[in-house]
Amino acid sequence: MYKRILVPTDGSDITDKAVHTTIALAKSLNAAVYTISVKEPFPYSAISEMQPTPPQEFFDAQERIAAARVKAVADACAAAGLSCKGHTVEALHPWEAIIDHSKRMDCDLLVMASHGRRGMVALLLGSETQKVLTHSTIPVLIVR
Numbered sequence: 001m002y003k004r005i006l007v008p009t010d011g012s013d014i015t016d017k018a019v020h021t022t023i024a025l026a027k028s029l030n031a032a033v034y035t036i037s038v039k040e041p042f043p044y045s046a047i048s049e050m051q052p053t054p055p056q057e058f059f060d061a062q063e064r065i066a067a068a069r070v071k072a073v074a075d076a077c078a079a080a081g082l083s084c085k086g087h088t089v090e091a092l093h094p095w096e097a098i099i100d101h102s103k104r105m106d107c108d109l110l111v112m113a114s115h116g117r118r119g120m121v122a123l124l125l126g127s128e129t130q131k132v133l134t135h136s137t138i139p140v141l142i143v144r
Helices: 013-029 055-079 094-104 119-125 128-135
Strands: 004-008 032-039 084-090 109-113 140-143
Touching: 004 013, 004 094, 013 032, 013 055, 013 109, 013 140, 032 055, 032 094, 055 084, 084 094, 094 109, 094 128, 109 128, 128 140
Parallel strands: 004 032, 004 109, 032 084, 109 140
Antiparallel strands: none
């Protein structure tokens, strides 16, 4: 049935449920697991003489955070006897990066958390999960 499953991670507790669901499903289907963590781009519009964080420090911090999230998923997979290929990407819109990555990795299922919202933008524009559901051409399993 499903052979390549992508589980995006933002490090939240609800995402952890999606990871554990992915692991159980992948084991039962003998499927490969992929994970992605999307890094926020530097807010260039905020650049000024008083910039509190230089761009390179921002990029480095974002990479450390995203890499730690991916490693947590890979470690959970390894503990369950599964391999996991993880990636970090920078994107203005995480939902687009998730869909693009699922296509690039030739995944046939996305597993996502239902409440991985991101700040006020999510309240105004909807969750990343909702946007993936709206635009994805492959099946999406939502974990609550």
